[in-house]
Amino acid sequence: MFSIFKKLGWFFKLRWKSYAFGITALVTCAILSAMTPRIVGNMVDQLSAGSLTGQLLITQTGLILILAIIMYVLRYGWRTIIFGNSTLLESIMRNRLFSHFTKMDATFYHKYRTGDLMAHATNDLAALRFVAGGGILTLTDSISISVVTLFSMFVLIDWQLTLVTILPFPILIVVARVLGRIINKRFRKSLEAFSSLNDEVQENVSGMKVIKTFGEEEDYYQDFVAKTDQVVEMNRKVYQADAAYTPMIEIITGLTYVLTIFFGTYFIQNGRITVGDLIAYISYLSMMAWPLIAVGHLVNTLERGNASWDRVSELLNEQPAIVEADQAITTPIQGDIHFDVQKFAYPDDGRTKLSDTRFHLKEGNMLGVVGRTGSSKTTIFKLLMRDYDQYEGQITYDGKDIKDFSLNTLSSAIGYVPQTNFLFSNTILENIRFGNPNLSEEEVIHYAKVADIHEDIMKFPEGYQTEVGERGVSLSGGQKQRIAIARALAVDPEYLIMDDSLSAVDAQTEENILTNLRQERANKTTIIAAQRLSSVMHSEEIIVMDKGTIIERGKHNELVLEDGWYAHTYNQQQLQRKISEGGDSDGEI
CATH class of the missing domain: 1.20.1560.10 (ABC transporter type 1, transmembrane domain)
Structure with missing residues (x-):
């Protein structure tokens, strides 16, 4: 006692x-x-x-x-x-x-x-x-x-x-x-x-x-x-x-x-x-x-x-599973990404989520990751951000093992837009510059324009000083997604990861955002996971995931010619788009 x-x-x-x-x-x-x-x-x-x-x-x-x-x-x-x-x-x-x-x-x-x-x-x-x-x-x-x-x-x-x-x-x-x-x-x-x-x-x-x-x-x-x-x-x-x-x-x-x-x-x-x-x-x-x-x-x-x-x-007394190396690299990360994971399963879950998954993404290129729901697209991103270490294989940035970098260095290099966007009970301005508090309002506006959310914000009576409420309850799904994109861009990351982050926006808004991203991040690396293939059509490489492994890879023009999941899904989405628009569509953005 x-x-x-x-x-x-x-x-x-x-x-x-x-x-x-x-x-x-x-x-x-x-x-x-x-x-x-x-x-x-x-x-x-x-x-x-x-x-x-x-x-x-x-x-x-x-x-x-x-x-x-x-x-x-x-x-x-x-x-x-x-x-x-x-x-x-x-x-x-x-x-x-x-x-x-x-x-x-x-x-x-x-x-x-x-x-x-x-x-x-x-x-x-x-x-x-x-x-x-x-x-x-x-x-x-x-x-x-x-x-x-x-x-x-x-x-x-x-x-x-x-x-x-x-x-x-x-x-x-x-x-x-x-x-x-x-x-x-x-x-x-x-x-x-x-x-x-x-x-x-x-x-x-x-x-x-x-x-x-x-x-x-x-x-x-x-x-x-x-x-x-x-x-x-x-x-x-x-x-x-x-x-x-x-x-x-x-x-x-x-x-x-x-x-x-x-x-x-x-x-x-x-x-x-x-x-x-x-x-x-x-x-x-x-x-x-x-x-x-x-x-x-x-x-x-x-x-x-x-x-x-x-x-x-x-x-x-709980110790983090992710342990930083004794002499961790603290220099800013740049360069190619090499992802080679033979096997990965989440802790306390014996089911294999990734197996024999490999890709090489050159610096400045865009990678599209597509596949059925539950095909482990998000799992790839979690490993790229080093949320988990318990995998067989190796992940490198610029030829250096991801485990050799300090955690702060790694997190500073990556801008992540998750599937479920979390906004703080604060103003739109503070939410966008959350990761970079020293940004001026003009810089915040710039990133909001890249994310195609500026005009929506200016329609609010308080503009950028609008309180979004708990978890952004006062905003629509598309608005929350675009503010989250602006927030990720505001830290000017070397690597931008977007995990199905355009699902709640219409086709025209999606086109605007992707065009802006290609201009804004011309020499930086971007990875986009999406259900709509129009989001990844202009990627230098696209990988198709199914049950934790890559079943197809290539450029858009190559994949549509194959009799695989990508071509079937693309044709189906184009048909749906044609029906919704009431006319022909060539499928190009």
Whole structure:
């Protein structure tokens, strides 16, 4: 249970001065609070003996008031310091987590879902904050009050009465240890259930339009209710274990009071203690109630903290599958791409996604990648960006193995436009210059024109200052694609990869963008994956993928003459285009 303090030892060392002050203030409060019952007891004895004068009454009540003021100031101080430290711990850990997330690769995000990561960054860190704040407070306060109170009861009242009345206390220690283990186990399960619920919420909110389109609201609602009920049930089991402690405290406290009244009366009759002593003793006994209650809170807080720390540590101990070479190349990447992968399968998936896939792309040329849906076109791009390393074969840039380059150098050389375009909840201007924040507005406009989105942007009332909403919700699919293209172009990449990034634009817009790209990137390398063959017709080479391997390759004019997938698909698309346009089409852009 107390191992969490060792796990957080690095933080306590970092903030030891402030914690030392806070703990000192706590202990001082405990000592001062023990003086009040003794003063009250003396006043009772003086009143019984008829020796309590007006001057003594004013002096002693004034002393109680002064003690209360001092304790108020001290309590304000330690609460501010200790809870301030706990908030700092949460901030440090959240920064660590986010920094760790930015260093992890695709394998990590394949293993952990977004909702689970969000639960780590919220619930788990909140549990650690409670340890560094309420946990330290409860532990120090309960120990200091217990020690000071027991000392006062032993020394200032009567040691025999104290020994008799605290006999039931060890029972609580046994109960606390047993309940602590149960709470730890159940709290882990409740956190896992909450992570699953987080996943459900995020996925359903993101896909709400699809859910409503297909009329699946009720089914998804029932599924959500089931997961919510599971979280409630897991938390209920935690509270059941936690709740078992409070009745035990009441039983022990009640038994202690019975023993105190019985033996206290007996000691008064024997002249061992006075009535004032018994009143003071009962006051001390009431002070002991807080440490007894605090043990239950402390067990809950520490066990939750242990469970959360283990979960967060497991996450932070995850190492990226992509490891940078010891003497990685940091010079800018240029030159040809040589792709030779004999076999590749995604982690945790034994199915081969690429086999005997080879191509050589010369610097400044354009490569078209086409094929049926699920033919592993995107997989090629992921390997070109080094999202995964676990493949048989070699990928080189300018004759140098991709694994020899630093990760920053590689990412700086590649501009990527994915199938699913993600835009940040910011302005169009900031989204376009996301990868190159120093771009002027004129330069942003230039890249927007290349992506054929400038005119659309100027139709918005706020122009480039238009807020796009979460994930670009206020934009159409084609607008999001073109802003994503402009964003990739804005970093002026040596290699531009477009993964079916023209699927949501019309034929004329596609033609405009491709024409602009050929002019803008005349001497730079571009790779385009597409379902519409018109997007890749002017490529220096086209490869046709099927089931993870290349089944055709060549230029457009060569492939249309073969009796293969490319020719059949091209003829079909040309027929569809002719029908949609209501006339002939020669198929040229």
